[in-house]
Amino acid sequence: MSHTFEQKISELKKVVENRIYEIVNKNEPVTLYEPMRYAISSGGKRLRPVLLLLVNEAVGGTLENALDAAVALELVHNFTLVHDDIMDNDDLRRGRETVHKKWDANVAILSGDALLVLAYSALHSNPYPILPEVLKDFSRGILKVCEGQTLDKEFETRESVTLEEYYEMIDKKTAELFSVACYVGSILGGGSEEQINAMKLYGKKVGRAFQIQDDLLDVISEEAVLGKDIGSDIEENKKTFLVVHALENADEDQKQKLHFILNKKRITAKDVRDVIDIFRQTNTITATRNIIENCLNDAKKTLLPLPDNSAKHHLNELLDTIAKRNS
């Protein structure tokens, strides 16, 4: 990871964050704008807007022309986090109380709604000549996120899901916004059709890698590092990549034990250890790491049609930092 890369990312994050604070600048009503600011100030990698801006720059676009769309995407992402945390009953995010925990579910519903509206406001405040096109991509993307989150919740009540169903779910829930980021970034930057399609795929592959890694981190990372409940996916009976893979490769005994623990209402530290044992026995941890690596390698290949500039190099380096992330 080069010094320039870190500098560049932190520079882009700062520009995005400054603009977001300009947008969410009202004070009244307190129980709307305070939770909104709280949600957006939780830090985070700002990966989606950074991706949008890097891709935009890589194909020759200017920062100013793409900033509103980048900011809109980050606001959309925060809207989904605030609502998902209610649905998944998560008390912590990045080490802090979630909005519905700090206030209540009603406040979280409303501030999530308002974040989505501000996302659209940010987007259409910029009179891009291609605004209708960009809006269409955004709305289609957000609808897919809703569909993906619905599938995620539906899968919690099912005994098992196929790998194909798993990919449909994460492609919608997670990869879609990454894909929209790269797609819209390349459109706004004036990329060629080949570049636009390549970047769409780059986003999808990065998004998949990111989600599968999230699945992995839920069981292997420390709560202190991840800043959220360890094993919460297991408690919620989430059909993560690890569960899907383990169920497909488990013997009858392992399968029965896994179902038993996943169906429990409250899980203990021992339950988590038992599940991880089954993951190890079924070679699931290794298979998960391999899949993440494959996705990132696929993403790397899509960078070929880009001109040789620093933004392209940063998109490459970003893949390495994602591979190494532990939170």
Added chain:
Amino acid sequence: MSHTFEQKISELKKVVENRIYEIVNKNEPVTLYEPMRYAISSGGKRLRPVLLLLVNEAVGGTLENALDAAVALELVHNFTLVHDDIMDNDDLRRGRETVHKKWDANVAILSGDALLVLAYSALHSNPYPILPEVLKDFSRGILKVCEGQTLDKEFETRESVTLEEYYEMIDKKTAELFSVACYVGSILGGGSEEQINAMKLYGKKVGRAFQIQDDLLDVISEEAVLGKDIGSDIEENKKTFLVVHALENADEDQKQKLHFILNKKRITAKDVRDVIDIFRQTNTITATRNIIENCLNDAKKTLLPLPDNSAKHHLNELLDTIAKRNS
């Protein structure tokens, strides 16, 4: 109420509903699209899109040019209903179970979110030359609705609110979407600046009348007629027009009694009767009816700058039907 008026309204409703069903036409995931269709099929007066289309026609616009915006507004309205019912813990709407009751809160959050996204999709699917302007009005309007609903919830935890605060709350929560309907309708129809401003005021006054009447119907209508829990505003300690007026005109004994009942967690039929008694003693029911009549009279006056056509007459007749509504 003329035969033509009823025909016209039912015609417009049908056009709007058909287009909405075209938009919410997917089946999978089942727990996203089924609740969405359930929410939009609950009937209702479709007052906001009908207003938009009537105003648009009154200033000389065509139906086809304004239909997408009308549909978008109805979808926004349904998004707010689905989310508000969670927050207000309402089990019934128009005589049917609410979405969060029939499914659960998670399903209601997600299907509400998706309705909002589809509202934006409907709106930007039409490449109006003035799309950025219309989008701006919409987003500003929806944000105000979120603010109004936040105030409504904040007020539940307060002992009393001023009449001014009450109006700020209902202007945002309810009157704003009526105002946006009439404003956008007159813009899309190519109205003059005078007409646009008049219609914006018409919408605001109709919206106020509508909300204050809602407050009244919560205590005086039969559940069978209203299709929702009777006295639910009292149970939720809502600061309705009636509560604000009664508290301002009550003696110490009445005030104390009113506060006591409003602060109860569960209210009985006797509590509702007691509250209504205080409303009567403080002349609140009559004052409420007068205010509604005043709002509708104000609305009537705003119709002056409109050319003399059938749509203008329908906008006039609409005021009479609102005055008489009991659900």
